[in-house]
Amino acid sequence: xxxxxxxxxxxxxxxxxxxxxxxxxxxxxxxxxxxxxxxxxxxxxxxxxxxxxxxxxxxxxxxxxxxxxxxxxxxxxxxxxxxxxxxxxxxxxxxxxxxxxxxxxxxxxxxxxxxxxxxxxxxxxxxxxxxxxxxxxxxxxxxxxxxxxxxxxxxxxxxxxxxxxxxxxxxxxxxxxxxxxxxxxxxxxxxxxxxxxxxxxxxxxxxxxxxxxxxxxxxxxxxxxxxxxxxxxxxxxxxxxxxxxxxxxxxxxxxxxxxxxxxxxxxxxxxxxxxxxxxxxxxxxxxxxxxxxxxxxxxxxxxxxxxxxxxxxxxx
Numbered sequence: 001x002x003x004x005x006x007x008x009x010x011x012x013x014x015x016x017x018x019x020x021x022x023x024x025x026x027x028x029x030x031x032x033x034x035x036x037x038x039x040x041x042x043x044x045x046x047x048x049x050x051x052x053x054x055x056x057x058x059x060x061x062x063x064x065x066x067x068x069x070x071x072x073x074x075x076x077x078x079x080x081x082x083x084x085x086x087x088x089x090x091x092x093x094x095x096x097x098x099x100x101x102x103x104x105x106x107x108x109x110x111x112x113x114x115x116x117x118x119x120x121x122x123x124x125x126x127x128x129x130x131x132x133x134x135x136x137x138x139x140x141x142x143x144x145x146x147x148x149x150x151x152x153x154x155x156x157x158x159x160x161x162x163x164x165x166x167x168x169x170x171x172x173x174x175x176x177x178x179x180x181x182x183x184x185x186x187x188x189x190x191x192x193x194x195x196x197x198x199x200x201x202x203x204x205x206x207x208x209x210x211x212x213x214x215x216x217x218x219x220x221x222x223x224x225x226x227x228x229x230x231x232x233x234x235x236x237x238x239x240x241x242x243x244x245x246x247x248x249x250x251x252x253x254x255x256x257x258x259x260x261x262x263x264x265x266x267x268x269x270x271x272x273x274x275x276x277x278x279x280x281x282x283x284x285x286x287x288x289x290x291x292x293x294x295x296x297x298x299x300x301x302x303x304x305x306x307x308x309x310x311x312x313x314x315x316x
Contacts, residue, residue, distance in 0.1 A: 166211025
């Protein structure tokens with residue numbers, strides 16, 4: 001694939017943040033719905049959401065994503081297993097299209113089988129990214145069980161640790177009427193500082209610029225060269241900041257502090273029929289063009305940085 005048309009010409013584009021909403025994912029969610037079994041099915045969830053429900057075989061959903069990304073000229077994507085217990089779905093997708101996908105999986109370090117799941121997932125060779133959602137699962141990054149997960153990841157040649165910080169809303173849970181009893185006490189990126197220093201060869205990714213904790217995320221990234229931002233989603237958290245701060249300001253400050261080598265373009269795409277959210281790309285590309293980004297810097301942010309953090313090199 002040659003690339004995608006951008007303000008800098010046709011360049012390779014990779015998406016660092018796509019949720020792989022598999023059949024298993026919807027099955028796990030549906031099982032949490034109250035009511036009779038008929039309302040706890042994937043089909044019932046699909047009727048409530050008005051979305052296409054994926055086929056049972058994750059390889060077929062992976063093929064759908066390949067077709068969708070081909071339509072826009074997107075060459076690579078990082079797929080996220082968006083619930084603990086769905087890692088096999090993303091592993092199957094990566095196995096079917098290893099040249100197109102990188103794989104993340106979510107883990108709750110407090111679960112009794114957490115270390116076994118992490119060890120199995122990383123040993124399989126298809127999943128390289130570990131997703132931590134402290135607010136969702138209500139734990140501190142200082143918990144020794146988090147350290148145990150990182151110790152396992154640090155033994156892998158190309159492990160990436162994704163840490164969701166800041167405001168967390170899961171739209172699919174809200175629409176299905178499922179509780180989201182998240183705890184913002186565990187959402188501050190400052191908690192990542194000591195861990196990033198302790199594991200300098202691990203790459204840590206903070207999505208959505210810290211999702212409201214932008215200042216704190218900048219501080220941690222400034223002090224830790226192994227911390228990256230992903231730029232995904234519409235970044236509605238900006239409404240919590242001063243009115244003069246917009247997404248362009250966020251990008252400018254991020255470039256000032258991290259530089260173009262530590263920003264990863266992402267969309268936060270997730271479901272069909274919407275598919276790949278090109279509007280996110282268009283908005284961010286326009287902002288970066290207006291900020292005077294060079295073609296080389298654009299290539300870094302829109303694809304090369306993603307390739308590099310998942311490479312076998314131990315350099316941050």
